[in-house]
Each structure stands twice: as structure tokens, then as C-alpha cells.
Amino acid sequence: MIRKRQNICLLLMEQKKDYLFNGCVCVFHTASPVTFSVDDPKVQLIDPAVKGTLSVLKSAAKVQSLKRVVLTSSMAAVVIRSGQPEHGFVMDETWFSDPSVCEQKELWYHLSKTLAEDAAVKFAKDNGLDLVAINPGFVIGPILQPTLNLTSEAIMGLIKNGKEVFSDGIYRLVDVRDVATAHILAFENPEANGRYCMVGEVVRSLEIMKTMNKLYPSFGQSERYKDSECVEPLPYSVSRAKVESLGVNFTPMEVSIKDTVESLKKKNLLSF
Known part of the structure; x- marks a missing residue:
């Protein structure tokens, strides 16, 4: 019965969508499944994202x-x-994930977003649509909803238990408010075009935890990180040049982390 109701709902949305867009000057398409653990990648991630x-x-x-x-x-x-340039390279908008590598590594979320963007670009070109893509990294910052989403749950796991989200411990951080601003600017600026990498800072988890210790010295989990040092340089950075030319001013990481924590505390999702 639940599945049947969902299908009816989707059908009604499909029938009414054309009318909903009437008179619109911009459509912001933000919805796509976000999960790193699936039983059926095609059904749970790829088809919903692309279709x-x-x-x-x-x-x-x-x-x-x-x-x-x-x-x-x-x-x-x-x-x-597959393969990486020399240590210290700079990623930018000319970089594209390889679907075959995503599939080989079973990175199904990455595959779904890669295929969805590819399909969107091709459709827009074939049908004369002006399409601009915003490519956020790992989104942090204050949350609006009363429950955890994937990224807020993941960042809470890191700051509470030191549980890594990524095996290499490297995070491409961006504030949710900057992501929202980029979407608005991408619409308002007639010169906006192509895609925009949205990464404020590339950091190791150690730097996140050291920032936590600085902001919240009484937080027991981060105490062990305060005197730690990471001497190994980051393997890459992400260019901010194109998105800054759009008018985006990135929120400092320390501000984003503090606002993330305060938001989680306010919603009784984190306490210490």
C-alpha cells in the first residue's frame, strides 16, 4: 500500500510539474538521494538521480x-x-569523475551524481537550455531540519567519536550558506556558465578536531588532538577562482564548525 501511494504521488507530481513551472524564470534542481550505503545502487541511487x-x-x-x-x-x-597528477595539484571545473572508476570502486553515490550531471549537460545542449551546475564538497554549517541528514550526522560522528567519513581523512569542506549563495548568484549573474566547484577549504580531520579543541576546550574528544601536528602536505587543493569570480565569499572554516556545533546543540542533537 505504501509503495502504491508513493507511485500515485509521483504520477500526480509528474502530471502537474509542467504547470508548476509556468511563468518561472529559473528552476533550481537540488533533490537527489544522498547515501553511501545501498543494497541496490541502480534502484536506490542511480535511477532516481538520473531519471x-x-x-x-x-x-x-x-x-x-x-x-x-x-x-x-x-x-x-x-x-x-584513474591515476592522479603530481602531489600538490589543483582541481578545478575541468575535472570530471570517470563513471567506470566509480563503478570499479563501488562509489555508487559518486556514480549517480556523475551520470546525473552528464545527462543534464547533454539534455541542456540538445534542447537549448541554459544550465549551470554547482558542485559542493562536504557541506557543513547550521541545519534547518530537526533531524540529522547524512553530512550533519557524519560531522557529528567525527567530532564526537573521531569516526572518519573518508578513509583518507581528507575533507573538502564548504558552508551550506555559501552553497545557497552560489545557487542564487548562478541565477542572477548572466555571465554564469558551466559548472562551479564549491569548496572553501581542503583539510584533514586533524585540523577539524584541532579547531574543535580551540573553540570548545572542554570537549573531551578533541583534547587528544590539541598538540598533534600533521607534517604531510595535502595531496591536492580545489581552485576557488571561478566561483569567487561569481561573487562567492567563503565562510571561514572556524566559523562554519562553530555554527555547526551550536546548531546541533540547539536542536538537542549534540551535548557536552
Whole structure:
């Protein structure tokens, strides 16, 4: 019965979507499943991401008033490739994840976002749509909802228990408010084009925990990190040049971490 109701709901949305877009000058397509653990990647991640994106674009293409579609993609559609350049390279918008490598490594979320962005770009080109993609990294900052989403749950796990989200301990951090600003600027700026990497800082988890210790010295979990040092340089950085030219001013990492923690505490999701 639940599945049947969901199908009816989706059908009604599909039928009404064209009318919902009437008179719109911009469509922001932000919805896509976000999970790193699935039983059926095609059903749970890939199909919803790709088919959902194309469904929105097909409706958008019918609207004469529409000036632009802003697509929320991901750095997951940027970073996964076979082989890497020399240590210290700079990633930018010319980087694209390789679907075969994503599949080989069973990085299903990365594959879903890569295929969805590829499909969107091709559809937009074939149908004369003005498409701009925003590619955020690991999003932190204050949350609006009363429950945890994947990234807020992951960052809470890191600061509470030192549980790594990524095996290499490297995080491409960006503040959620900066991501929202980038979407607005991508619509408002007529010169916006292509895709934009949204990463404020590339840091190791050690730096996150040292910042935690500085902001919250009584926090027991971060105490062991205060005198630690990481002498190994980061293997790469992400260029901010293109998105800064759009008008984005990145929130400092320390501010983002503090606002993340205060938001989690306010919603009784984190206490210490």
C-alpha cells in the first residue's frame, strides 16, 4: 500500500510539474538521494538521480519564460579518476569523475551524481537550455531540519567519536550558506556558465578536531588532538577562482564548525 501511494504521488507530481513551472524564470534542481550505503545502487541511487534530473529538465524545456536551470551537482562528480597528477595539484571545473572508476570502486553515490550531471549537460545542449551546475564538497554549517541528514550526522560522528567519513581523512569542506549563495548568484549573474566547484577549504580531520579543541576546550574528544601536528602536505587543493569570480565569499572554516556545533546543540542533537 505504501509503495502504491508513493507511485500515485509521483504520477500526480509528474502530471502537474509542467504547470508548476509556468511563468518561472529559473528552476533550481537540488533533490537527489544522498547515501553511501545501498543494497541496490541502480534502484536506490542511480535511477532516481538520473531519471529525476531528466524529468525536471524535460518539464523546464517546455517553459518559454525560463531563463536558466541551476543544478545541484557535487564534487563527487569531479574527483574520481584513474591515476592522479603530481602531489600538490589543483582541481578545478575541468575535472570530471570517470563513471567506470566509480563503478570499479563501488562509489555508487559518486556514480549517480556523475551520470546525473552528464545527462543534464547533454539534455541542456540538445534542447537549448541554459544550465549551470554547482558542485559542493562536504557541506557543513547550521541545519534547518530537526533531524540529522547524512553530512550533519557524519560531522557529528567525527567530532564526537573521531569516526572518519573518508578513509583518507581528507575533507573538502564548504558552508551550506555559501552553497545557497552560489545557487542564487548562478541565477542572477548572466555571465554564469558551466559548472562551479564549491569548496572553501581542503583539510584533514586533524585540523577539524584541532579547531574543535580551540573553540570548545572542554570537549573531551578533541583534547587528544590539541598538540598533534600533521607534517604531510595535502595531496591536492580545489581552485576557488571561478566561483569567487561569481561573487562567492567563503565562510571561514572556524566559523562554519562553530555554527555547526551550536546548531546541533540547539536542536538537542549534540551535548557536552
